[in-house]
Amino acid sequence: MSLFTNLNLGLTALTAQQAAVQTTGHNISNATTPGYARQRVDLAAIEGQRYGNAFLGRGVAIGSVRRVLDGSLEGRLRDSTSQLGAANTRSATFARLEALFNDVTGQGLSSALDSFFAAAETLAARPADAAARGSLIEEGAALADAFRQIATNIVADRDSLNQQVRSGVEEVNRLASEIARLNRDIVASEGGGASPNAANDLRDRRGALLRELAQKVAIRTVETSTGAVNVLAGSEFLVLEGTSAAVTTVAETDRGSRVDVPAFAATGTKLALGGGELAGLVESVKKDLPAFLDDLNDLARGVIYEVNRVQSTGTGLVRFSSLVSNFGVPANAPLSTAGAVTGTPGGTTVRAADLAGYPDDTFNGLEVVVRTGANAGQRRKVLDFDGASGTMVLDRAFDVPFAAGDAFDVTALPFAAKDGSFDLRVTNETTGAVTTFNIEVDLDKSLPLPSDSTLATIAAEINAEAGSMVTASVTADGRLQITANSPGTRFSFANDTSAFLAAIGMNSFFSGRDALTIAVDGQLAADPARLSAGFTNAANDNGAAQAMAAIRSAKTLLGGTASVEDYYRGLAGALGTKSAEASDRAESQSYLEAQLEAERERLSGVNLDEEAVNLLTHQRAYQAAARFIATVDTLLDTLINQL
Template structure:
């Protein structure tokens, strides 16, 4: 009889544990990162009774979670990919907005208007209205270059700020994962398994971390994780590295680049981390290349290409203008008056190009003639106007053609990022659906489990009641 009571008790406890876990599943149906749980049961040990082996009911071995580590790995991989292309797409869109594309307030439009004004001035170089229009168009063109250059510089600065913010969050996540490892080791259950709530927190932190950089995760037998990226161990047991963003100054160009360095908690340097994917990889890549005016020529940099266009354009126009005369110039030697100068006296670039202040004050000084004292001479201005169709300007392209090649490359890269982002999103959605079907809480299924455990509990309670009644009968027989 005592054995029957023990069997009944174990059945009651198992059913109660099943009800508890099912209730917990239902309570967390909308909790982000929660994975469905279930109890694992095994038969109780058998004991010899009257020459036979009698089973001793049921035992709860542990509470298991429905997770597939391969699916979790794929979620992290495609989360990093999606974040990389999402950030790239955003930056390309902001560059296009800075260029004014599509629109009519662009460098392309300003170039067209400049050459139109040059042709108009060449048709009647002595007409002051034509000179004033040419000066205005030259100033507008320089202003467009300045505006775009400033917008790209601002975007580059905000990219650096975003990188610093991301690194701060990454450090918090790394420290959190190390802390979870410590908690897991301190709270293992009797079967050596970690608390499910800690595992949920762990997976959430890993998934968020993967949005910033590509990570590799190895799991130990006790449920703790080691996290690495680019071959560098970021989290090991209860310790984590601390990342920081450093700016490196190029002494020759004056431009800066970003890099991520890692340190131990005691400040010991570990090395440089180079993410291959994730938001941080995109931010650093575009800061160091796309938005960097001193980026290597082998890589596409919109900042460098705009500087090259502005510098080459100003040099060609100024070279032609150097042999020209204004309305009041005289003498055998041309005054060598440039159309464009560099603000602050530095090298010509998209950020420094400006109209020669002398021409703004007196449009009559605009060099149009190839000889002094010939107000109708248009040789110099005609040569400037002819630059519009000069395919030897830069890389066998005209000025407008070269600018068009910049916007075409930008559009191509933006479209590529958008296409890859769509592909990554579609793949990630599919993987998340697979994970949801495995790990998500199904209320209909849980309702069925509630009834199952309720009926099992009632049956076990009946076993205890019947056994108790039988014991009472036996006791009463001895009175």
């Protein structure tokens, strides 16, 4: 026990309080730094010195400068950030879709549909009126534009989302390499775990980067004993100690649209996307946009098909001297063959016992169009057909495997045709005499196979029956062409129970096959007299115009349960519901995030008042320690000068 010892004791107190003041100052400086965890100086009394039976304290020592932080809370916060990133991205996608679809305010697809059908009603009043005809065609063009505009915007949105995925991946790479660099620095600073709190601020920086990374992609972190943090996306390391794995994108095709999916550059393994903005983007591109586009296409196809069925089987003010179909099909393949799946098929091989009996390769190059079951509406190309068993090999497997009994058509036609017939009506324009030729479209699979109509047999039947008046042929690209033989002869069509004319695009109102390609048929737009207002040659026959107007409320979609209007309402309602759901999820996720953020802030955040109190406390302690040293100094003075 000596006075000098006491001086030293005072010095430890001064040093400790100085450190505490400095730390307080550091906290105050970083009060608004994102990701900063307040630091605290851990002080500990220095072990006492034995003096007889007593132990005398020797002062204070600085234990460590510690970050006040809850590791598990940080993890939860990162998870929440990932979820919020995904939810926000999807919510934004839906918000854009809703904007495309500005119908609630009254100018959109719904009003275009409304105007189109209203124009059909007007035409029914004045079937021979050029203005009424022109107006229906104009409204048809506006309707087609409305469809195309929405569809084009969706495709553009998809492309921009893919672009965002690509730039998001760049961001992930930057963050991962930064984290790897910090890992190296931390390990070096802390001497591989020897001094665990040596790199507090580097750790804060790393924590902030991990949050940023988590916002892009869902991650798990594991801290090693050396102080490095390994980052896993799914079960693959994104960051391992001081190295990061590069991520790139691979292009996939999903339901006909391009999806850029993040994957590891080295292994090609796709990144597991449990959350984060990237997950939201990929989900939007893969699911949300295509689902809406599919619905829109269904509606557009329904409108095209139903309107064309009326137009193709009606008669305009002028009849045709020559006409070529909009679509082409292989001339010698059955036009459309119905089948049903037998047994449980695997992958790309589908067996349909009811197709057995057709010659091998009959259906090669045609498409399977699914009518019922989980894959309804989807199309796949037939690569090979085995006639003995009725087995087809498809170009691509279905997402959901076929179930036994699922019905489909094998066809090259863009729209459905069925067994039936149509009338070819040849008019002598001089005398007005009409001669009707009934052309059979035989698609009933009469035995022995193949017995069904092909484009070539239909052309041959037209030539055999009406060959003296018109000539039918199949063009090189598989389109049906009919030409009148003499200048005074014109032809038209009627009573098409097979829908063949609409399916192949003979005398159609709309060309195109979906929302992206729908347009008013070029020939019709050029000559409104072609518009079918009636079903006979009588100029004021308004039957077809009536039939077109009736499409509005006829239950033709969704297997005959919904009209065009119903379908559209359903579409709007579903979009609203999904959008509301997505924004609700984003909102609740942001509440959770705020909650966790608050929790972290409560624990790790800087309270200036608290720091002020700490500052005062340490100031007073410092002053006391100084006073103590002065006192010891007085004691020493007493001792030295009095002696």
